[in-house]
Structures are given as structure tokens and as C-alpha cells.
Amino acid sequence: MTMVLRGMLAGLILWCGLALGLFGAAQAADGEIVIGAPVSLTGPLAADGQEQRWAYELAVKDINEAGGIFIKEAGKKLPVRLVVAGAIVAEKYKKFYMMTTCFPFMWSPQNFKWSALFFFTAPSAAEVPFKIWNDLPEADRPKNPALLSEDTPDGHGFGEGFRAFAKQYGYTFAVDEPWAVGAKDYSANILKMKANNVDALLIFGSPSDSITLVRQMKELGLSVKYLHGWKGTWTGEFAEALGSDSDYVISDGFWSQDFPFTGSKELGECYTAEFHKPSVTIGAFYANAQVLFRAIERVGTTDSAAVRDAVVGGEYKDTVVGDLQFNDAGLALIESTANQWWEKQQMLFYPPVDGGWQVKMMKPWGER
Amino acid sequence: MLDILSVRLVVEIFINGVLFGAMYGVAAVGLSLIFGTMRIIFIAQGTIIVLAAYVVYWLFNTFGLDPYLSLVVVAPLAFATGATTYRFLFRKAAAMADKNTSLLIAVGLMFLVQNVISFVWTPNPKSIITSYTAVGFEVFGSRISVTRSISLVIALAATAAVVLFLRRTLVGKAVRAASENMQAAMLMGIDPHRVNAIAFAIGFALAGAAGVALATTYPFDPYYGFSFALKALIALALGGIGNVVGALLGGILLGLIESFSSFFISAGWADAIAYAVFLLVLMFRPEGLFATSFKKA
Numbered sequence: 001m002t003m004v005l006r007g008m009l010a011g012l013i014l015w016c017g018l019a020l021g022l023f024g025a026a027q028a029a030d031g032e033i034v035i036g037a038p039v040s041l042t043g044p045l046a047a048d049g050q051e052q053r054w055a056y057e058l059a060v061k062d063i064n065e066a067g068g069i070f071i072k073e074a075g076k077k078l079p080v081r082l083v084v085a086g087a088i089v090a091e092k093y094k095k096f097y098m099m100t101t102c103f104p105f106m107w108s109p110q111n112f113k114w115s116a117l118f119f120f121t122a123p124s125a126a127e128v129p130f131k132i133w134n135d136l137p138e139a140d141r142p143k144n145p146a147l148l149s150e151d152t153p154d155g156h157g158f159g160e161g162f163r164a165f166a167k168q169y170g171y172t173f174a175v176d177e178p179w180a181v182g183a184k185d186y187s188a189n190i191l192k193m194k195a196n197n198v199d200a201l202l203i204f205g206s207p208s209d210s211i212t213l214v215r216q217m218k219e220l221g222l223s224v225k226y227l228h229g230w231k232g233t234w235t236g237e238f239a240e241a242l243g244s245d246s247d248y249v250i251s252d253g254f255w256s257q258d259f260p261f262t263g264s265k266e267l268g269e270c271y272t273a274e275f276h277k278p279s280v281t282i283g284a285f286y287a288n289a290q291v292l293f294r295a296i297e298r299v300g301t302t303d304s305a306a307v308r309d310a311v312v313g314g315e316y317k318d319t320v321v322g323d324l325q326f327n328d329a330g331l332a333l334i335e336s337t338a339n340q341w342w343e344k345q346q347m348l349f350y351p352p353v354d355g356g357w358q359v360k361m362m363k364p365w366g367e368r
Numbered sequence: 369m370l371d372i373l374s375v376r377l378v379v380e381i382f383i384n385g386v387l388f389g390a391m392y393g394v395a396a397v398g399l400s401l402i403f404g405t406m407r408i409i410f411i412a413q414g415t416i417i418v419l420a421a422y423v424v425y426w427l428f429n430t431f432g433l434d435p436y437l438s439l440v441v442v443a444p445l446a447f448a449t450g451a452t453t454y455r456f457l458f459r460k461a462a463a464m465a466d467k468n469t470s471l472l473i474a475v476g477l478m479f480l481v482q483n484v485i486s487f488v489w490t491p492n493p494k495s496i497i498t499s500y501t502a503v504g505f506e507v508f509g510s511r512i513s514v515t516r517s518i519s520l521v522i523a524l525a526a527t528a529a530v531v532l533f534l535r536r537t538l539v540g541k542a543v544r545a546a547s548e549n550m551q552a553a554m555l556m557g558i559d560p561h562r563v564n565a566i567a568f569a570i571g572f573a574l575a576g577a578a579g580v581a582l583a584t585t586y587p588f589d590p591y592y593g594f595s596f597a598l599k600a601l602i603a604l605a606l607g608g609i610g611n612v613v614g615a616l617l618g619g620i621l622l623g624l625i626e627s628f629s630s631f632f633i634s635a636g637w638a639d640a641i642a643y644a645v646f647l648l649v650l651m652f653r654p655e656g657l658f659a660t661s662f663k664k665a
Contacts, residue, residue: 047492151636178636182595184391184586185623187384188630188638195377208493211587215495219504219513220380241495241587245502 033069033080033302035060035292041084047235055282056082058270059289069293072300080293096304098292098311100284101254104331114304116311116330125252125336126161129202129228130169132338132350132359140361142200142226146175146193149204155179158204158230174198179205186213190220200226207232211241218245223364228338236277239344246341248362253280253337255321258348258356264320278346280339287319380510381631382624387516389623390523394578395600396607396615397527398571404547404610405567406462408470412478414597416572419481420446420579421588425494435496435584436518442576450572454565462564478594485590495587519581526577527616530570534612543567547610602646608656617658
């Protein structure tokens, strides 16, 4: 899962403790709270980084508009300043690092002392399509599903998860192929799926490869009833690049503006108003900031150890990703979402919400 | 596997291999030309193709210019850019006996262009949607992509134009002469910088044509160019370095190797097999597979 980790890892480092430690109360009295955010702003991961930065900047703007965060030592609320940084040095300098969008199986073995994390586990994400299929009417359940997983450590990791759950839920992949990264030509995969009468497809690949695959599926006349993608189908560019051909395609996500949690809808609308596309990630980043800010306010200090202790084992209710209960290791679990593209909107249908979207089976290309 | 195999399926695999390989081929033709005179592998060729695709994207979104019509803008613009790039970036280095400097410039140019594209258009993948996007048609029961078919036509036309230029024009003959033996060509009064600049200009113009084909057929991002250049390099080696027609055929052969190995073995093995063939050809037939079939264009 290296790529996913690198691509999605998002966090906020609380730097102000260092400033206070060095400069004392005078610094705190007229100071500010400085939060570092290691974000990829250049290179292939910059697309993720831009959403992270946007969400963090909005969270900082919102908290500053509310007057900042009350710090006991300063005797007043202090404004927050965000520094978009490029390195993770929290453990070395004993600065608290609030994280999200990192798989727990990569984070937990590190036994970090200065970080806390909320995200879903990779196995729980891999189980989602099978839970969805089980809830479908019998006639709609896939008979010949296929799996294309990117030929990378991420793809292999997720592929193993999908295979394990397929077995558990009683499905057999008619085609199970590694997916060549950036190859641009997936006609061989598509012809193989056509020849095997594949009716549902799970894909784990980059946005560019996912767009290419769907285009070529249409060109070569491969219609499936269910197409669920991870990593590559959730970006706004996916729907932008495919237009109405993206309808029915299902994407993963970390969050949804359809969540019934306070501020979710407004956050999504704010993002869409600015970028003219939906996002299924920004809520996680925004909630990351929410937890950190609330923790600072809860302890009334920017001392990293105190803030860490407030998060680890703590409960944070009503964030934009819902209630977060951190365990003694500093881990809180959320659920991976499934969203169906419809007219360039991401419609949340898993986990189900009251009155929410009902998943639609894909129509053959010729009938759209 | 055999139970699902049919003649129609094999034909479809073949057609798709040819159509995709033509994309490699047109990139390889550009590489071949530049290598011919400069004696460097112009590793930035793939990124220049991607840049051309972004220009097509920009023309389409800003002026509503049809991507195929934009060829009349993109190809001349790329031609001029190629000549200018040689003049300002490579001219001094080209005069040096050590070609590593030129190669390093090409590497630097590739990363520079990548990052400029990323800054200007963001790193997110882009694509163009037209009425003919993702449309296929049937021939004897086989589905064929419209845009990929047009890409094949562009590749064939571009290669034919280059071959005609090299064989029928005085300047083209000078480029060929310089490609054969630069010292002898200089003794005959051929200006090495002029032929280098022409090779660059044509190489860039071909990148422009490939960019149009790329933009209409696939999504693209700033970082795709490098892997594309590597594939073009394989095509070049298969066809014979310096052999323009061979470069196109090398690209088509590479497309077929990838297509058939993806289907019959696994998509995961396609790249490994392609690179293995690349090494085998260099080991046992370093002049390329088509060296005897076609005279150097």
C-alpha cells in the first residue's frame, strides 16, 4: 500500500509547542498557533495535496473567524497559522502529528509516540463491494465478476483483500489480472473480459488509467452491470474526462457531503462552489484539523504532550466525518464510502444514510 | 484460455496492437530523426508529445477548436519550437564531441516541461470529450476505436511525409547525409547546426502530431511522457536506430507484442516481455529488425 500511503497520507503537525518552549509565555501572549502540514504540492501526488491544502486552509480560516483557539497560558484565543511543509519529522522533534488517510496496518507497527490517526482499514475497504453485492436483489448480483488491480504494491495489497473477501462471500473472479500502470492500452484486458462474459468489475488503479479503461470499454463494447473503482475513480477529473460515460461508475471515498453530520453538506458545497466538482476526500482532512483544534482547546495549551494525551483515548463528537473514538494507541476507525457517479455528482450509497441514493445497475453502452 | 479463443478475437487483438503501436511508432520516428543527426536519445520526446496534447486541450477548451483541426496549428508551432529549442538549448552542446551534455540537457528539458505543465494545467489528468470520443465501429464483428484508427492514419501520414521530405528534398538529403556521416557532410558544405535544427524541428512537429493523437484518444497527465519515451525507445531499437520507416514498424511491432502478451500471458508481464525483446534485439540484431528490409530513409 505504499503508493496509497504516500498519496493519501495527510497530517497536521503541531509546531507551536516548540515555539512556546523556546520563547516562553511572552511568545504565547502575542503569538499564534503554528500548524505544519506536510502536503505534496508538486509531482504526481500533487492532486491529492491540493485537496488537503484546501481543506486545511478552510479549517484554519473557519477557526480564525471564530476567534482562534483559547490557550490558557496566553489567557486568550490565539489565531492559527498554517505552514504547508514538506517533511514528517514529528517523532524526531516530539511534535504531535494528527493524521488521517493512512492505513492503520502501516501506521500501527511504527508505534509512533507522537501521532494519532483516524482512517479505515484496508480489509474493511476491500469488503465493501461484497457487502453491497449481498444487499442487491438476486437478479442484480454479479455472476462473473472480474478484478483488475494495479501492478503495484497497493494493487497487490488490495487485490489480496478482494480475493479473500470474494472467497468468503462465495464469488469467483472470472478474470483476475494485474493492471499495467500507465500502459494506455487495455484492449487485451477488455477482450479477455468480453470473452469471459464478465458482468461486474472491480478496479484498483490511477485516475488516468481508470479513465482510459472506461473509455476503451465503451469503444470496444464491454458493458458490465457494476463497475467499482478504488483510487482512480473518485477524482473530479474522472467525471470531467468521461462526461456522462462516468454515470453508474462507483468510487471509493473517505467522506461524503451526503453524510448527516454537522457541516458536511456546507463543506461539500463550499468546495464545489470553488472548484466546480465534488470531493470525497476533503471531509477527512477538514476533520483532521477539527480534532487537532478541539484537542488544543480542550487542554488549553499547545504543549504537544498534552494535546496528544487529549486525542489518544479521547472522543471527538460531531466532526464532519462523524464521531471519532480514539483508542489507547491513538487510532480511530471510520468507514470507507461507496459513491455512484451521476451527472457529475458523487452519490453516497454506502454506508447507507436515511433517504439516500440507491445504487443503479449500469446500462449497456448502447442503451444509454 | 483456448476455449474462449476464436479467429475474431485474435484479429481484434491484432488490430488493437497495431493501432496502439502506431502511437509508439510516430514518437519513435521523431527520436530516430534527432538521433540521426545529433547522436543522442532525445529522452524529452515523450514529454514534448504530452505538451502538444496540452496545447490541443487548451485550444479545444479556449477556442473550441476541434482537436484534429488543431493539427494545423500545433504541428507548425511545434516545428518552430523545435528549431528554437535547438538554437538556444542544444547548439553549443551539439558541437561537443561528448554527447552526454546534450543528453543531460534533454533530461533537464523533460523535467522542466513536466513541471511547467503541472504548474500551468495542474497535475490532474486531462482529456478531451468530443462527439467521436470513445466511439467504436464494427468491421466483420470486430470492434475498432474511431480515434485510434485516426491516430494510425496520422502516424502513417506523418511518417510518409518525413520519408518524402528526406528522400525528395535537398534539405532532406542533407539531413540524411549528416545522419550517415556528419564529417563527410560538413566537408560537402552542409551546415551541421542547420541539419540538427531541422531534425529537431521535424522531431517536434512529429511530437505535435502524436500529441493530437494522444489528446483525442487517451487521458494524459504531465508525467506520462517519460514512460512513453521509453516505449518509443524500444520501438526505435526494434526498427533500427536511424531508420525512419523501421521506427514506425518497430512501434507497431511493440504494440503487437504488448497486446498479445497481455492477452495470452498477463498484462502484468507485458512490459517485462517488451523490455526483454528490446534487450534480445539489441544483443542479436543491434541494427534493428527492419534494417535489411528498408533502406535508411
